Amino acid sequence: MSRFAILFVALSLFLAAPSPSISAEDAPELEGRLLEFFSHLEEWSPGAFGTALDPSALAAVAERLQSLPAEERQALAEALRELPAWQTAPEALFASVPDELGSRITASREEIEAGQRLRDDLRQLLDLARLTGSNDASLATWRTALDAASTQDLIGLRQHLSRETPAMFERVGALRDAAPPSVLAGSLALARHGALTDADRSALELYRDAVRQLDALGGPDRVSLAGRIDAMTPEQLFALRETLTPSRVDRAIRDAQLSGQPIAPELADELGQFRIDLDAVLTAGAGGRRDPSDFRFTLDQLDAGQLRLLRDRIEQIPAWRETLPIVVRAAAAVPETIDVAELETFRDGLIADLAAQPDTEALVAAIREGSPRELAIRREAAALTPRTGSLSSATVQLAISVAQPIPRPPVDPVPVPRNHVDLDCSIGLGSISLPLGIGTVSLGSINLNFICNPIESVIHELAVFIDGIFDTLKNALTSFFNLLLDASGLPRTPEELIAFFNLAGDFWNNLPEVPQIPCPAEGTTIPFFGEVGEGETAAKYSRYLWVFEKLLGLIPDTEVSLAVKIPAQILYAGVEYVGVCLDAAAAAVDERETAAYRVAVATNFDEVDAGQVALSQQSSIETQSILTAIDRLDAFGLRLAVEENLLSTGNDRIALFQMPAVFGGVLEIVREIVADTITMVEMTGDNVSKALADLDRGDNAYNSTDYKRAYFWYRAAYQAATQAK
Numbered sequence: 179m180s181r182f183a184i185l186f187v188a189l190s191l192f193l194a195a196p197s198p199s200i201s202a203e204d205a206p207e208l209e210g211r212l213l214e215f216f217s218h219l220e221e222w223s224p225g226a227f228g229t230a231l232d233p234s235a236l237a238a239v240a241e242r243l244q245s246l247p248a249e250e251r252q253a254l255a256e257a258l259r260e261l262p263a264w265q266t267a268p269e270a271l272f273a274s275v276p277d278e279l280g281s282r283i284t285a286s287r288e289e290i291e292a293g294q295r296l297r298d299d300l301r302q303l304l305d306l307a308r309l310t311g312s313n314d315a316s317l318a319t320w321r322t323a324l325d326a327a328s329t330q331d332l333i334g335l336r337q338h339l340s341r342e343t344p345a346m347f348e349r350v351g352a353l354r355d356a357a358p359p360s361v362l363a364g365s366l367a368l369a370r371h372g373a374l375t376d377a378d379r380s381a382l383e384l385y386r387d388a389v390r391q392l393d394a395l396g397g398p399d400r401v402s403l404a405g406r407i408d409a410m411t412p413e414q415l416f417a418l419r420e421t422l423t424p425s426r427v428d429r430a431i432r433d434a435q436l437s438g439q440p441i442a443p444e445l446a447d448e449l450g451q452f453r454i455d456l457d458a459v460l461t462a463g464a465g466g467r468r469d470p471s472d473f474r475f476t477l478d479q480l481d482a483g484q485l486r487l488l489r490d491r492i493e494q495i496p497a498w499r500e501t502l503p504i505v506v507r508a509a510a511a512v513p514e515t516i517d518v519a520e521l522e523t524f525r526d527g528l529i530a531d532l533a534a535q536p537d538t539e540a541l542v543a544a545i546r547e548g549s550p551r552e553l554a555i556r557r558e559a560a561a562l563t564p565r566t567g568s569l570s571s572a573t574v575q576l577a578i579s580v581a582q583p584i585p586r587p588p589v590d591p592v593p594v595p596r597n598h599v600d601l602d603c604s605i606g607l608g609s610i611s612l613p614l615g616i617g618t619v620s621l622g623s624i625n626l627n628f629i630c631n632p633i634e635s636v637i638h639e640l641a642v643f644i645d646g647i648f649d650t651l652k653n654a655l656t657s658f659f660n661l662l663l664d665a666s667g668l669p670r671t672p673e674e675l676i677a678f679f680n681l682a683g684d685f686w687n688n689l690p691e692v693p694q695i696p697c698p699a700e701g702t703t704i705p706f707f708g709e710v711g712e713g714e715t716a717a718k719y720s721r722y723l724w725v726f727e728k729l730l731g732l733i734p735d736t737e738v739s740l741a742v743k744i745p746a747q748i749l750y751a752g753v754e755y756v757g758v759c760l761d762a763a764a765a766a767v768d769e770r771e772t773a774a775y776r777v778a779v780a781t782n783f784d785e786v787d788a789g790q791v792a793l794s795q796q797s798s799i800e801t802q803s804i805l806t807a808i809d810r811l812d813a814f815g816l817r818l819a820v821e822e823n824l825l826s827t828g829n830d831r832i833a834l835f836q837m838p839a840v841f842g843g844v845l846e847i848v849r850e851i852v853a854d855t856i857t858m859v860e861m862t863g864d865n866v867s868k869a870l871a872d873l874d875r876g877d878n879a880y881n882s883t884d885y886k887r888a889y890f891w892y893r894a895a896y897q898a899a900t901q902a903k
Contacts, residue, residue, distance in 0.1 A: 301324060385424055386407055518550060525545060719760050
């Protein structure tokens, strides 16, 4: 959305809910309206302020409002009363600045938000480093430094690194992404828990003993799990327990043990019917083929305990009688060679479709992390019937475990890393003798990896991550925290950050340094304000800029409001620059019009002089008298124009009147007129103390080169004198 469109929305909000005039005497009403505005910053000023204020920042705004001096409160109330659409002032000003500045404001806001996220990223990396088992004292030092660092510190750190070592941020992202979800969940739980107590360590040792029992589930060829579990630190066990809960371990052991236990007689009929149903479903999935050598279709060899375990798992699949045949056919249709690029395209499309549906976050995450073979089976199943495209990961894995055809080796097998954990859960089915002397055929085994694979995956993810990440993680953290602890040269305050962005106020006022952002050309229309060169445009812009300045001053310079304060301060520097441009353009137009008037007067006088031959005979004194009279007439007309503007109750200041003589203005004449008026009123006996005080304020502003403010107080002094009693 363009900045002009945002301004249109803000104006629409104002028209839909008009704001009543604010009484200068009604302080609670003034504070209420201003707090209402600040409570909805993201609606009124999405471009100027960008986002809502934190509740604590709103409380600080309320405190500042209550502490405003009566004079400032009065001036603010009057300004808001004169500008009925004052809520749109920030957005109107935001729409007036050049696109270059608008893009810089947006970029600064993004930098601030990224700096605020940096703390979470570093904290997460510290949590991961804790899992590596390192007892390095640096981790504690870094944690203390991170907790003590302000948002300004982190923004400055990020700004510095983005210029000096931009690859550092890529390393942080890579390290964070390298951690599997189960590892991240474990490190987060450990961080929330804090330091481990003696009771925690005792409980974790009991958990270690329970996990060791998983060794009994596999065959003799697999790598022992006990060695890996014994090598884990208490912190690593804590993280493992977050995903591989004790109840999951107990259930895996119990399920495997149930496979060899006798079944109560009352279950025999149920299991017999289940055997028939499953055999029919798998046969249908295979297209009517039955192959005795395929153990997955030879269910008669399973004892009752094994069949009960298989039934409990299969009945977890919703509508398994319809789902299993599809998965069987899909698994059989997966080619020997898998095109990974095509699978990624399918994955992206499936994720995009599911993202538009409610409650699919877990499914999307499972699809994103699924293996190529699982994804290939999903694609084939989706081709058979679209509704299987959104099967849960657990359903697909379970269906594949008990229903896939003869296993196929992966196209690109991944080397097994050191200490790889492979539970390899299975139940041997023995063999059968075929008639006519053909011999015996091995029935293989039924795969119970649907029980053990999730456990194996969790342990393996944690083990591999810990083995490979520590050195890289330690180096990255060292680089970050050395800079943070040193902090030399890093901006630490909002003002320093603005200067670091190279967007301080002096930057915008120094025109030779910003040739890429020239003043808007005369005649250009500034939306909502008018044409460049018109005195009314400059005056209106000045009024709205004054309101914006007051609103900005009410926002505290605290961390919670940093993302609002800094972009708004940058914008203020820009609109102040535009205001200078508008004042200069209006002054230039006034100067040209005045010069043209003088030329016209001189031309007319020359014509009169040429037409009156008799004038040439007049004495030089008479001629000088005529010229003096003309100058007096000119000065009198100027005085009338100045006094008319000084008497105005509006805020329609003329740029020529508020500029000093050095810039072609008549501000000194304005001051002389005001002083003369005060003197004359004082001679009548009226009280002119307020007028004299306002005149002094104007002189102070003039001496400070704040000419706009000087004219403001001269006008106030003139009006106070004319109304004196």
